Amino acid sequence: MKIAVAGTGYVGLVTGVCLAEHGHQVTCVDVDEEKIARMQQGVSPIYEPGLEELMRKNRERLFYTTDTCDAYRDAEVVFIGVGTPEKKDGSANLRYVFQAAEQIAAAACRDCVVVVKSTVPIGTNEKVEELVRRKARPGVTLSVASNPEFLAQGTAIADTLHASRIVIGVEEEASGETLRRVYRDFDAPILVTNRRSAEMIKYASNDFLALKISYINEIANLCETVGADIEDVARGMGYDSRIGNKFLQAGIGYGGSCFPKDTKALSWLASFNDNELKTIKATIEVNENQKFKLVKKARRYYDDFRGLTVAVLGLTFKPGTDDLREAPSLVSIPILLDDDARVKAWDPVGVENYRKHYPTQIEYCPTPQEALDGADLCLIFTEWPEVKALTPADFRERMRRAIVIDGRNCYPLKAMEGEGVTYDSIGRKRIVE
């Protein structure tokens, strides 16, 4: 099928590439000419394992352009995968969605299904349909379907090609049939529902996962107080298939481009409709506090950080991505810098983006070991494999004072016991040497 995709961020580009992988002819559209030129050379603008390989493999079916008329003119289906950033009040900014919708309506010369893949508040698809129908060329019928994505960064390709489910929200059978054809060769169950339910499935799913994380983080904090071990507690809970063993990893809170934004957006929408979601409000509050956990713990060892050398391992909000959006490191490192600490940081892919925030204030190290050299304190923000591979000897022999505060529980407690390292992690016994 002839398909176009508006937006080449995580959602748009991964969707386009995976549709091409299943034999469709896909044109990816973006306003950024430099980005388009790079993609035409087979270079992905984002760090996502497996993406460039698929871009190259399917290059005969993949096109990149800034020309919206050319892309949308004769497409059978156009996906909207542009960003819906957070406004100051927490609500979703839909300006790019509407902009794309207008461009599609202005260009489409044949009947076409406009598919909203961006995460949008409940009711948005209706507004998009009203807009595209009003602006469509005479004789052209445009219909709108909701098709939320459930991809996670770092596993985006697999999450799309082997999706847990494909949700299709439509008001007319014909659009549903068109989308079934789009996804004919995908290996995933398909749920067809109305548009508002599809929009809600996306928010309810993301917010539930965020709630699960905040819940386990609160339980972890209590474990520290009462002497229980969160790893065992989570394992014990996870055996119950009603609870499930995923997303029970305690840590320093969720970051990224989805959970923080989608919890706030749904909470805003609920309050706006006089229907406060207390669980989601609590989820957000717990998460904001949890992000400060490492610095709070560090104050047990040092009153302030002035004159200290602090090793920071991991900058991104999770491993497998160079994305820093809402990363806990972004709220903690400024506190260290305000105190005039010397910060030595290591991250395998996040440094380039971090440099944009802190070009000179931080020393970026080529290896985690070098970050540890001479440090008085080590803070672990991201569980990269290279961090997990460090041994107690790395901390003991390289640091001036081996105090390790681990926000991602990278090491079994047993491995740290009796090793001459003070090891303080989340929801577990503190090892003081």
Ligand code: UDX
């Ligand atoms: C998430 C959803 O997983 C995905 O389905 C949705 O489409 C977009 O949002 P993503 O933000 O890429 O994907 O990352 P995810 O792997 O879900 O992790 C989000 C955050 O939660 C990370 O900061 C991670 O460290 C944290 N997390 C995750 C935990 O703290 N504990 C867990 O058990 C799982």
